[in-house]
Amino acid sequence: MVAMFEKSPPVPLEEFVRIDYRDLMDFVTEVFIRLGASREDAGIVADVLVTADLCGISSHGVQRLKSYYYEKVKSGVIKVDAKLETICEGPSYALLDANHGLGHPAAYKAMKLAIEKARETGIAIVCVRNSSHYGIAGYYALMAAREDMIGISMTNTMPYVAHTGAVGRTIGTNPIAFSAPALSEPPFLLDMATSVVPIGKIQMAVRLGKKIPLGWGIDSEGNLTDDPVKIVENGALLPLGGLGELLGGHKGYGLSLMVDILCGVLSGSGFGGFIERNTIGHTMMAIDISKFMPVEEFKQRMEKLKNYLKNSRVHPEIGKIWIHGEKSYLTMQTRKKIGVPVHKTVMKEMEEIAEELGIEVEWLK
C-alpha cells in the first residue's frame, strides 16, 4: 500500500477545498466544449490541467483555468476551433501550425505523431508553431514513456526571466521534460523550467501572500528580492544557476535559449521577446528504445540506476533521496483517493465561469 504523500502541500490547508479529480475533469471538459472546442480537444485540455493538480503541480493546474485559458479564449487570443495544420513532413520530422489554437491538443497530437514516426525510423522530432500555453511539459514526455519510448517535450513561453547580464523580462522559463520507462512505477520523469522556479510558483506565492526565498528572482533594478509581487510587477525570474555566472546562471540561460531555438526559431514561431500568447512553439521528440536493445533490458537497466540512486549514502541534513517523477506519482495516488486541493479563490473563479457558461455544478455551490 502506498503511504499518503502530497508534494508541496498547500498552506494553510483551511483555504483549500478537496475536489474529486473526475469532477474537475468533467467540469473543465464542459467549459471548453461550451467555449467551442471539439469534445476530443476539450478532453485533452482537461486531462492535462487536472493531471497537473493530481501531480502536485498546482501552479499549472485549474488555478490557471480562468486567466490562462478561459479569458484568452473569450478575448479571441486563443482560437478553440483552429485547425492544426501540417506545414511539412518527412520520415523523422514534421512541422505543425496550431493557427493560434489550444496548446494542449496541438502538443498531444504532435507527440502522437513523433511516437509513430520514431517507431519507423528510431527517432522523430515534431515542432508546433503559433500555439498557446500547453500546461505541464511532462504530460507529453510521459506519453512516449508509456509507449516504451524515451520522450522529450519542450515549449517556449512568454518572457519572465532575465538572461545573464540583463535586467527585465527577456527570455522564457522554457521548460524541458524528459521521460523514460523503468521496470517499476513510476517512469523517470524530469519536468523542469530552465529558470530557478517556474512563474507559477511566484504567482502562487502572490496568491497566498507569502515571501519567497532569495535567489528566485530580481526586482526591476536587478536586486535579489524575497517579495513575489516585485517579481510579478516589474522584476524577473532568474535562470537556473542564479544571478551572474558564479554558480552557473549562464547555464540556465543557455538551456532556455536551447529550448527557444528548438521551439521558436526552428518552428517559425515566436521567440525571445518576439512572442505572443498565441505564437508559442512546442517541440516533441520520441526515441524508440527497442531499436537499441530489448525494452525489457532497458527497463532493467533503469531499475538498476534507480536502486543505485535510492541506496546511496543520504545527506545528513537533507535526509531523503528522491528520483524525478516519484513525488508526482505518489501525490497522484494520494489525491486520486482524497481529492485535489483547490484554493478558495480558484473555486470562486470556477463558480463565475460556470455561471457565465450556464453549467450546473453540484460541488461548486
Next chain:
Amino acid sequence: MVAMFEKSPPVPLEEFVRIDYRDLMDFVTEVFIRLGASREDAGIVADVLVTADLCGISSHGVQRLKSYYYEKVKSGVIKVDAKLETICEGPSYALLDANHGLGHPAAYKAMKLAIEKARETGIAIVCVRNSSHYGIAGYYALMAAREDMIGISMTNTMPYVAHTGAVGRTIGTNPIAFSAPALSEPPFLLDMATSVVPIGKIQMAVRLGKKIPLGWGIDSEGNLTDDPVKIVENGALLPLGGLGELLGGHKGYGLSLMVDILCGVLSGSGFGGFIERNTIGHTMMAIDISKFMPVEEFKQRMEKLKNYLKNSRVHPEIGKIWIHGEKSYLTMQTRKKIGVPVHKTVMKEMEEIAEELGIEVEWLK
C-alpha cells in the same frame, strides 16, 4: 578587427608559457601516433584537445594529455587501435561500440554519421558505448552547426557529483552541448557540465593552489567547502542549482540523469556508479534545419535573437551580456595570434612524454 580577448585568463601569468597552437597540435598528434593510433584518429584527438585550449577551456586541454590519455593508453585502459564497430543501424539511428578505444575519434565519427542520416530523414541519433573521455562536448555539436544543422552532443562521465539528497560521488558531470548556426560568427554554442562547474575547474584550482567559491562542491560529510582539495579527495561536486532543492539542485541532478540515460542506459554502456574510464557512452544528435525552413531564414532568425539579447538593458553590476559561444570564439582569435598559455607543470609533463616516446620538440627544451 577583433579586440584581444581571453576567457578565464590563467593567473598568475608568469607561470604560463605561450605556445603556438599548431605546434601543440603537431606534438599531440605525434604522441598518439607513437602510441599506436592511426594518423586520422591521432589528428582528431589533437584537434579536440588543442581546440579546448584555444577556446579558453584549458581544463579540458593539454593539461589532461598525461593523466587522462597518455597514462590510460600506456596502462591499457584505453586501446588506441580498437575498432569502432556498428552494433545496429537504421534510417535515423545507430549504435556504435568503441571497444574501449579513444573517445574523440569515436564521437567524431558518430556525429558525422548523425549528420549524414539527418540529411535524409530530418533528425538522427547515434550512440557510442564502451568509449573513453571525449574532451569538450561542444566540439562535436559545432560540427553539425558547420553543416547548417542543429547539433547536440552529450557524454556521461565518471561519478564526481553528489545527487540531491546524497553525499559522495554518485553521478557524472555529464555535459550537454548544443549548437546552431547564425548569420554572423560565431554559431550559438552552449557547452555545459550539468554540475555547477566541471571537475576540470576544481583540478585547475588544485594545480594553482587556489580557493574556490562556496557552492561548487561539498566535502565528505556534505558540507559546502571552498577547498578544492577536499572535493577532489573525498568530496563531490554539486549539481547545477546547488545543494538541496531550494534553488533547483534537483534540476541539475535530473539533467545529469537525462544524459546518463541517453548515453549510458540506452547505449548499453556504463552509467551512474557502474562506469569505468573505458565504458563511457556518448550520444550525438543532428537536426537538418533545411527540412523546416530555408537555412538562410533560420540564420536570420538566430541573428534577430542574438541582437535582441545583446541589446537588452544591462544589469548595472554585471555590466555585460554574453551569448554562448562568443567568449570561446573571441578567445580563439586571440590565442591563434599570441599562442596558447600552457602551465609550467603541464610543459614539464609534455617534456617527459616527449622523452619517453623519443619525440624531438624544439619548443619543449
